[in-house]
Amino acid sequence: MTTSVIAPATHQPSTTAARKGAIDLRQVRKTYGDVVAVDQLDLSIQPGEFVTLLGPSGSGKTTTMMMVAGFEEHTSGSVMIDGVPVDSLPPRERNLGVVFQNYALFPHMSARENVEFALRMRKVPKAESRRRADDALDRVGLSGLGGRKPRQLSGGQQQRVALARALVFNPAALLLDEPMAALDKRLREHMQEEIKTLQKSLGISVLFVTHDQDEAMAMSDRIVVMKDGRIVQSGPPEEVYNHPVTDWVASFLGDTNLIPATVISRDGEEAVVDLAGLGTGRVRDRGAQGERYAVSIRPEHLKFRAGPDGENGGAGELTSSTNLGATIRHRITVGGHSLQLRELSSDAGASGHAVGSAVHVGWDADKAQLLVLEG
Amino acid sequence: MKRSRKTLQPGRQRKLLSLLSLPVFAFLVVPTLIVVPVALNNSRYITFPPGGVSLAAVQGFFADQAWTSALSASMQAAGIAVVLGTVFGASAALGLHGRKFPGQQAVVGLVLAPMIVPTVVLALAFYQFFISVGLVGSIIPIGLAHAVIATPYVYLTTRASLAGLNPALVRSAQSLGAGMLSVFRHVHLPVILPGLISGALFAFSVSIDETVMALFMQSPGATTLPVKMFTDIQFNLTPKIAVSSALLVTVATIGLLIQVVYVLKRRSTARMMPLAV
Known part of the structure; x- marks a missing residue:
């Protein structure tokens, strides 16, 4: 198990520029045939805010995230990123960092190649992309492990690679789909703190999906409780809890x-x-x-x-x-x-x-x- | 629970199994291998057991323009079959993967049909088709027909390797900015490569071996090795037939070895990597 602490960010986001990463869902609805997965959902995420969609399986939380990412097409309504409707944009043009449940690292690529992937797709020059990938790996505490293949890394390390990969191209926001589900309890708590620290230091907006109420309590600025495709309650963790x-x-x-x-x-x-x-x-x-x-x-x-x-x-x-x-x-x-x-x-x-x-x-x-x- | 008295210990079971397997194995392989000593015989006719060792027949084979052009025709047909069969089979497997649509089973059945329809029926159909479109008298129709019967093999091997594809990888590549071609190159290709390679080898051996269609569509300059062997064996019983058989056996063995080496290499690299959890 790795216990390193997140290194301080080497590239602080510019505080003078307007902060980006606002996500707005307006009256978003998703149906599969007769089944309503998400019903008339309104949700706004402020720049830099950590918002958790919390609910049991089947509550529509993952579907909601997938509609933001662009993997699922909503039946009606509108999704906006920084005020711009992205309804017709494919996932690759939405500029969102996504961390999947089992990380979905490319197995045949080294950790560094995984992190570099997004930069390669954006035709960033080789030297610069390598430097940025190494920076990102440093930031998640994986300096020196860039040459390893995913299967040579522990679960916690794989998750760090997935985080670095999702952050390296300066996405508008970070989407995390139950990223801690595969980790054991101690490591999970440790990663919760690390992700929270990293999110604060980068000032990036996060949409987080989980069914684990402790995780939601520990990490969120705001918890959005979902049930049967609807928002039941939304507010700061203490408020929702108390x-x-x-x-x-x-x-x-x-x-x-x-x-x-x-x-x-x-x-x-x-x-x-x-x-x-x-x-x-x-x-x-x-x-x-x-x-x-x-x-x-x-x-x-x-x-x-x-x-x-x-x-x-x-x-x-x-x-x-x-x-x-x-x-x-x-x-x-x-x-x-x-x-x-x-x-x-x-x-x-x-x-x-x-x-x-x-x-x-x-x-x-x-x-x-x-x-x-x-x- | 009643324990069977016939239960053997695992070690003895294995010994018994190999003892029983050996004659079966010999029955399958030895008749094929007989062509090798016959090819290296010093007689002017096909004889067994061979009288003495000589490379005369092999030299004779490569000196005979009729035989070398048959070999070259076979290679050309196999080349067309491998390239087209691999493209068709892999496209079908990728296109049908992870989708559900009405009539999908019918499409799968269509792709697999060349494996099931009797070759002689296919041969007649191709023969009539190529005559009606005026594509005869060259190796191309034979290569195209072989591509059709090679396609299901590539489809099956590619489909099998796609079963190991994590669908989240496609999404993660897309979220990182990959377009369709990049997703194919970086996500699908590494996964299906073993399937593609073994499919291509299957396609090659299917084409090299195929006689019926090649016989229907043969023409001067488009006579494949098996066709040449088949026609010669009726009139002209020379050891060159054994040489070409030995050649085919060798090619098939090399193909098999490539696969074995490839599989072993992948396994050993997988073993070298400690599985960290």
Whole structure:
């Protein structure tokens, strides 16, 4: 496993010139026969922004990326790069760097030849293209490995070559299609940091596709959650995580406690709800409209309390405690609901509740989110 | 589970297999190789077993203009068959790869048809066709007919090598700015090259060996080696026939060796590269 750190960029993008790399999708729709893969999608990526399309398989996220890259033709709507419609441009004229799921390196070419490929296609003189390829390989921490064939490189190294290859021709933006799917967990986390660092230093826009919510949380400026060809929610990672608009988003982005709720009053920011069996309480509200509502409280936001003080909580019984190493997962039955409470192992000593004992739990009003129950 | 008592250990199984294979192998190869000692016989007729060793028949073969022109006719026909058959077969394989359209199976069947239709039927059809278009009296119609029967071989070997093509490579080349020709040269060609080479060798041996069509379309100056052998063997039983047979066997063996060496070389380079994960 390689653990080198990305070298500082040797060619900083000029900050005086207008930054490029804005991608706009307007009412983009893709159908395969009767099947709607992507439905009336509107999405704007600002120059330098790292946007992640997050969703399960079949949500249309990869199709969306392939339409931006030009490999899939959209049925209707328009794709624009830096304000120019590219709907009729073939992939090779869109000037986008694409990193594919299994890297798709040319197996018979060395790492350097792979990186040089785009420059060769652009008829860059040999000496210059070689220098630029070596620069790009340096930047991803592969100095000296340019002569190796892809099969002589580890998975992480292959991915670096794929990155260097996608960046060497100064593309308008970078498209990453689940680039970490083939790596093991530790290397994946390492590459997430490297890619993020590289993206920041280059100031390049990135459209990233993944089904891994941790990856999306770790890397994105903005997460676009997709389901069934539509955008369900879009926003900064913390916002999407802490303030999901539906129970589906809440569950897709990690564990959560969902308590069925009846809305008593709401003003768009805050709502007063009746939580069956847990009394009434104030929760955050984003104004999502639906037929049935619930309140989502992340397990780490549920806390043990010393006594029955304050609103937003109740008394119950600790039914189980599971030590997960860094954290401990408790299950507590409160007012007929089985809630999950997660605390750091290092904090557990202070509370020290025994399984079967009576406990008080509660949450801060701004950590509880009113959301729509789907389906 | 009942264990068969007849189960042998792997080592003994292998020995038994080679013991059984040997006579089969000999049955297949020895009759072919008999032509070599006959060709090197010192008799003026075809005799077996040979009386003594001599290169007289070989020299006689190359001194006889009728035989050398037959050899040259065969080579010309094979040249046309290899070039056109490879282009047709490879184009068909590339064009049909990764596509789905109505009637695709019919197109595949059409490409493979020359392999299935009896040669004598094809020969008659080509004969009539080339007469009707006035293309007779040269090696060209024979070469064209051979190209048609060589095409399915190239198609099959190319299609087999295309199965190993990662479709993402085409997309990645396109995203990097490659046009259609560059994609073919840098993505398809390296993958299909082994298939092309073995297809071309197949095309060569199919053409060199083909007798029926060449017999139908023969003309003075367009008599291929097998046709010359076939006509001579009825009237003129000289060791030159054995020499030309030995020549064909040699050519076929060289073709086979090229393939073997190529395959071994690829395997050893693949083994030399440690598979890093």
